[in-house]
Amino acid sequence: MYNSLKYINSISTLLGKAAMVLTCLMVCSMLYEVGARYIFQAPTLWAFDISYMLNGSIFLLAGAYSLNHEAHVRIDFLSSKLPIRFQQNLNAMVYAFIAGPAFAAFSWVASKKAYVAFITGEVENVSPWAPLVWPFYSILALGLIACTIQLYLEAIKFMLGSKIPGHTTESGAPLND
Amino acid sequence: MTELIPIWMFVALFVFVFAGIPVALSLIAIATGFGLIVFGDSLFLQLYGSILHTASNFTLSAIPLFILMGALLEQTGLALRLFKALQLWMGKFPGGLAVSTITMCAIFAAASGVVGAVEIVVGMMALPAMAKYKYDQSLMAGTVCAGGSLGTIIPPSIVVVVYSSMAQLSIGQLFAASLLPGLIMVVLFILYILITCRINKKMGPASTEADTVPLSEKLQITLSAIIPPMLLITAVLGSLLLGIASPTEAAAVGAAGAALLSLAFRELTFTKFINALKTTIKITAMIMLIVMGGTMFTSIFAVSGGGWMITEWVDGLNMGPYGLIFLLMSVVFIAGFVLDWISVVLIFVPIFTPLVNAAGIDPIWFAVMFMVVIQTSYLTPPMAPSIFYLKSIAPKSMTYSHMYKGVMPFVLIQLLVLAIVVFIPDVATYLPSLITSR
Numbered sequence: 001m002y003n004s005l006k007y008i009n010s011i012s013t014l015l016g017k018a019a020m021v022l023t024c025l026m027v028c029s030m031l032y033e034v035g036a037r038y039i040f041q042a043p044t045l046w047a048f049d050i051s052y053m054l055n056g057s058i059f060l061l062a063g064a065y066s067l068n069h070e071a072h073v074r075i076d077f078l079s080s081k082l083p084i085r086f087q088q089n090l091n092a093m094v095y096a097f098i099a100g101p102a103f104a105a106f107s108w109v110a111s112k113k114a115y116v117a118f119i120t121g122e123v124e125n126v127s128p129w130a131p132l133v134w135p136f137y138s139i140l141a142l143g144l145i146a147c148t149i150q151l152y153l154e155a156i157k158f159m160l161g162s163k164i165p166g167h168t169t170e171s172g173a174p175l176n177d
Numbered sequence: 178m179t180e181l182i183p184i185w186m187f188v189a190l191f192v193f194v195f196a197g198i199p200v201a202l203s204l205i206a207i208a209t210g211f212g213l214i215v216f217g218d219s220l221f222l223q224l225y226g227s228i229l230h231t232a233s234n235f236t237l238s239a240i241p242l243f244i245l246m247g248a249l250l251e252q253t254g255l256a257l258r259l260f261k262a263l264q265l266w267m268g269k270f271p272g273g274l275a276v277s278t279i280t281m282c283a284i285f286a287a288a289s290g291v292v293g294a295v296e297i298v299v300g301m302m303a304l305p306a307m308a309k310y311k312y313d314q315s316l317m318a319g320t321v322c323a324g325g326s327l328g329t330i331i332p333p334s335i336v337v338v339v340y341s342s343m344a345q346l347s348i349g350q351l352f353a354a355s356l357l358p359g360l361i362m363v364v365l366f367i368l369y370i371l372i373t374c375r376i377n378k379k380m381g382p383a384s385t386e387a388d389t390v391p392l393s394e395k396l397q398i399t400l401s402a403i404i405p406p407m408l409l410i411t412a413v414l415g416s417l418l419l420g421i422a423s424p425t426e427a428a429a430v431g432a433a434g435a436a437l438l439s440l441a442f443r444e445l446t447f448t449k450f451i452n453a454l455k456t457t458i459k460i461t462a463m464i465m466l467i468v469m470g471g472t473m474f475t476s477i478f479a480v481s482g483g484g485w486m487i488t489e490w491v492d493g494l495n496m497g498p499y500g501l502i503f504l505l506m507s508v509v510f511i512a513g514f515v516l517d518w519i520s521v522v523l524i525f526v527p528i529f530t531p532l533v534n535a536a537g538i539d540p541i542w543f544a545v546m547f548m549v550v551i552q553t554s555y556l557t558p559p560m561a562p563s564i565f566y567l568k569s570i571a572p573k574s575m576t577y578s579h580m581y582k583g584v585m586p587f588v589l590i591q592l593l594v595l596a597i598v599v600f601i602p603d604v605a606t607y608l609p610s611l612i613t614s615r
Contacts, residue, residue: 019462020454023241030242030429034422048235051425056232058241058458059465066462072199073463073517077565079197090196099202102209102224109225140232165197 005153009068012150015143016065019058026054045129053136060143064150074166088158091165096155103148110141183483186211186474191515200520201463204470212477227472231465235425236342241461242428243333246413246435247285248453248460251298253439255406256285260302262402264384265395272374272381274310275320276367278303282324283363284406286331296325296566304572313380314575316373319583322556322563323366326591329518329552331359332414333431336518336551338424339468340544343526348424349417350609354541355548357604358594362549365590373586401442409434418612464519471523484528491532498536502543502599505529506550513554517562521551545605546598553591556584 033047066072079087114137116122123130157163186207193203208227212220231237250256263277270276278299285295300321307317329336332352341348374381390398413431416422422430439445478484496504505525512521526547533543556563558581567580598605 016455016458019458020451023245023454023457023461026238027242027245027429027432030426031433034426034430038421047426051238052233052235055234055238055241055461055465059462060232062458062462063466066459066466069459071459071463072201072466073519074197074199075194075515075517076197077560078195082197087197091198094193094198094202094206098206098210102205105209105221106225106228109221110228113225113229136233140228144228 005156008149008153011146012064012068015061015146019062019065022054022058022061026051026058029054045127046131049124049127049129049131053131056136057139057143060140060147063143064146067147067150067154070163070166076166080166084164085161087165088161088163092155092158095151095158100148100151100155103144103151107141107144107148110137110144114138114141180482180486182211182214182481183478183486186478186481186483190474194515200517201466201470204467204474204520208470208473208477211481212473215477215481223476224473227476228469231469231472234342236338236348237465237468239333239338239348239424239428240335240464241457242425242432243335243338244460245453245457246428246431248456249432249435249439249445249450250285250406252449252453252456253435253444254442255402255435255439255444256281256298257302258398258402258442259284259406260299260306262398264306265390265398268384270371270374271378271383272316272370274303274307274312274384275316275370275374275381278307278320279324279327279363279366279370282327283331283359284410286324286328286334295328296321296563297570299324300567300570304570307381308572310382310384312382314579315583316370316380317583318564318567318571318575318580319585319587320370322561322567322580322584323587323590325563325566326552326556326587327359327363329555330355330362330548332356333417333424333428334548335464336522336548339464339519340522340526340548343522344530344540344544346540346544349420349612350541351544352414353418353608353612354545354605356608358545358549358598361597361604362591362594365594366587369586369590405438405441409438420612467517467519468523471520475524475527479527484531487528488532488535498538499599501532501536502538502546505532506546506595509547509550510554510557513551514557514560518551518555521554522547539602539606541609542598542602542605546595549591549595549598553588553595556591557588558584 029047029050033044037043114134117132117137118134122133124133154163158165189207189210190203193206194200198206208224209220212224216223260277260281263280264274267273267277267280281303282295282299285299303321304317307320328334332355334355337351337355338348340346341351370381409431412434413427416430417424417427436445436450491501491504494500494504509521509525512525516524530540533540555561558564561584564577564580564584568577571580
């Protein structure tokens, strides 16, 4: 069982790496735009759309990774005084029965949107560049699906007692040993 | 029952947040739960709108790059060298190490934009240095906490980026507006430290290290440690304020500049670069997920009549603009005790903006007051995030009572700055009036 959990956990690591690559791409594309505008006097059409699309992609692709690494702010000055077992159960319940289903529903809507955008060839209509939107929509859907899976995985880790809410380890969780 | 939904949303939010559920997930859970009552099945389409809106917000796209810039400066030795160099010049004055800590925080705050990070990075360098010269424990605690809080107000601050995206203000103008109040605050902090240490020599004894270093070496260290980061910050802020580059582009220049600087000093290894990227995506996801949850929360709050409820209530109180400002600032101050700043901005800016506009209050002036108050709330005991951060890095000899005592003078100075902004609005509005809005 631990092995299969580990396997699912690696999805978040993989998408996290993708987000890191996109961050570098974002720096490069913005520098290119500045250069194109001031040195070649030819601003690009795409810089505006690319910057927000990359930011949105980075954030959702890194969503699962950040859950795995406990990067989310908790206000825990009261809750940290509760028994650890209780904190673990409480978090597992909220992750599995409230946040998990909500993200599953978001993923469903996002996937449908991406599919429709792909079929109809929808383009971004406020931008002069008018890019196809399905690649961006698909990444959002992918990120949301990964977040959903990770939420259930985190719930299992809390239940198994292999993770304490708010405690970080460099590798993310004892599962990564 | 349904007309009370907006109130129950806040009650439920506090229950979740205090139970130690991540703030972002609390916001999303509450929005989903109450949204189902209001909307039924069509809710998820509505909430997906919030996700798409957050993910495709152009203003917010400056966030990952500003964080990357700060993470690179933090990962590589630039920060430590900067502190050593400042110490060389200022250490020989009574209280000099505390002054270099504040200066360091101000420079680092300008480069980083993440609130807790500055405090921890600077604290880990400054606490041992000050402890070595037997600085007063309260002064040490107060200095690090107050310095760490500067990240809220000194541009480029992520708080400003999120605020301007919520209030639909220009980032450049808001950065310009917070510049003078931020500088006034730094100057007052430094004056306070110098004066107390002059009166009571035991508070911050002079260091002797600097005297042994010859002037030529001092100049050389300054040239290599202070000038490059200053140039980087000037380039980023300058291009932003002069309207040469959009905030995202300026942030990209800053991140690339930080990478080049650390390469030039042979301090950027591949591992450090990857670590900086890891930090960047983690913090970006953390901030953006709260933005997403906050957007969902406020949209459900608005649809269920929360906006009307508040407008009616405030109209009923029949206050002038100053009364309104006082009321809203008190709400922000108290909310800041328990919530992190991102949630405070996300929840309250959309609720306050119509009230502020209706009362004819300058939104930029209001934004600056809002940020000073968030910063003060971050610093004010007993529930001060700054103190929790400090506790995680403080030596055992430093107790909570040292910390509470230490931050109080700085809290008073921040309230003084708030009073200055309230009574002399030009402090906030003069610089933005000079630059054209983009």
